[in-house]
Amino acid sequence: MVLEPLLGPEGRTEFLLGNEAVARGIYEAGVSVASTYPGTPSSEIGDVLYRTSAQMGIKFEYCTNEKVALEVAAAASAGGLRSFVFMKHVGLNVAMDSFVSLSGSGVKGGMVVLSADDPSMHSSQNEQDNRFLGKFAKVIVVEPSSPQELKDFILYAFDLSEEVGHPVLVRSVTRISHIRAPVRLGKAREKNSWGYRRNTSYVLMPENAYAAQASIADRIERAASSRFREAFDSSYGESPTLIITSGAAYNYIDEALEMLNVRARILKIGMSFPLNRERVMEEIGKAQRVVFVEEGGPFIEEQVLALCALNSIKKEFYGKMNGFVPTSYEMDVDRTAGFLSKIFGIEMDVKKDESIVPRREPVLCPGCPHRATYYVARMAMKQAGIRNPIAPTDIGCYTLGYYEPYQLGDFCLSMGSSVGSSSGFAMNSTEKVVSFIGDSTFFHAGIPALVNAYHNNHNFVLVIMDNSVTAMTGGQPTPETSPPFRRVDIESVVRGIGIKNVFVMDPYDLKNSLETFKKALRSDDLAVVISRRECALEADRKRSPADAKVFTINQDKCNQCYNCVKNFSCAAFYTEDGKVYIDGELCDGCSVCSEPLVCPFNAIEVKD
């Protein structure tokens, strides 16, 4: 029997992913409504809720973007329910407009926003530290260090939020959300009942917003002196050196100190805005020198230094602001020991491995329809005489089209930016603009930009790579997924804007796709190509193993033209001593490489 550890009874200890602990945490906290737009490193929270929310009594939904998700949760909270919205760090930028206002409106049912930041950018375009966004929006900020704390802090955060009537931002990072550790399960609380009443603070027109400003300051002060503040912070150790730390950075300090054979007193901050000022000042008063170890920016450091300045306290300070602690990338024991050794004045051997290991770039999966789309796009542009296309791309698996051999990815800022930037390129450049976006990203932020392009008479080709799933984050549904949801049809949306040049193709059919793509390139007005084929991983999940085929190279027919490896470049191909082979373990059996447009010698055959 495959167990569902997240629904286990109180008292059990399970080996949980941080994100799974979050899902259990909101269940225990009595949350009624949860919403998100999928984004790594927060995606698994949604994967779990999608599977178990009905049993948890939680109304959970995937929303078209993070702003919508935040608004869904905010309304539930206004009606007295506990609500939860979660996203990756850059998702909070999308939700920011409503997020900032939310602190003015305040909340009724406890409301927690979780941001999973990605220091070192394992799967993101930046490593922004969203604690700063929390403070900017005047929202309470808490930062757990482990999966157990993720769950515990979420419970405290809901209690605190409901007590002071203010939203709480929980900041996780990759190395907490994607850590597994023992997590002790607790009891699920009763849920609040719905009881919506009108309130002037919910409508932030100038008059109400003016009054709300004063109440924000009051709620933040109440949080600073709340009984819950003791639940978040902790300290231990005896030493004249005080290390103030938080979040994932905390996890590396004990081992680094041990490595260096030195001691320090540790103040681990769990609620970093507003700070527990009395406690911080008391700790600093006892210390000779203070070291700040945080992941991200100098968030706690800035606040503490400001407090010290106001209280005329002078100590030796070491942190990011005077260059002792690095300001970029995630921490680990090695790095922490490295900068602590300098602060403590200890010589340290740095072990360096000099071997050069060939890179293994992330690649499109075998069978991926995006590969076929990029192959056709390249070929069509070549045949149409387009030598230097400008190819804005977007956020999704297809961003991998940036890599060789396709090299179709010139500009990418954020979700939906392919379409907006295409207007900017098309308005100014004489080169053809051909841009790429996925279905989920199109719904997320591409539609307003496409309306803009049509309305303002911009001429470019937009390729919507429609694989009917949010693939890169693990296959979450999109607005096209049905049933039980209603399907939104991309072609109808595009035609509804008024765009006439709309072409639909199946990228697995290379010959017809090539002709279709060339037509789109020839059109003298804004054109949209919808390249529609289900994600290969999704198709595999549905296919019976009996239907699986594997392809092989007939070496007698292979002419070693290398078109398959150099231009189509499926990850299942490899070469040894000039001969081309297909790795049978990797081949998806999609058969696209056996089409004459990839192998004119018909050398790629089904393996018996």
Added chain:
Amino acid sequence: MVSIVFAGVGGQGVITVAIMVGRAAVAEGKNALMTELHGMAQRGGRISVEVRIGDYKSAIIPTGSADALVAFEELEAVRNISKLKEGGIVLLNRRRIHPVSMTIRLQNYPEDIVEERLGRVNKVDVDADQVALNLGNKKVANTVMIGALYSTGILGINEESLVSAMKESLPEKHWAVNMQAFEEGKKLTGLSVANIA
């Protein structure tokens, strides 16, 4: 206290194996930490998972301190070798997955780098893919690796805990073949738990 790096390529079941080890440790009341990285690619990207059992707070293993490196792919073994401590053991599945950037340039698999770098460490070859194929299910290669890892004795976990962690993670119809794979894996290293422990 034990630290193990699991390395391979997306799609090989590296994460699944590491979870089973961690679950087994937690079932025995031990502290276990595991860190996994999800890159951009769903399949075919490099994967490394670090597992530590014992009184640790950092899931990330410091350089040069892993007791074992369990590699599902040869080049990925080399990529993660700097984590291994002096005298640590490498369990190497003899599987080669060619990086696409090398294939585009018609380059052979970088065999010499693998042999040169792994030749200097305490390495045991484990032909997990072949064993799995002989058992008639290539998907159990990762269970073969668990058996091999168990046989080194470094886990400090009981066989029963590992077996029940596997059963909890698998549908019942797959139990039998996975138990066989585990038993086969145990024989592959030529080591025995009793001798080491």
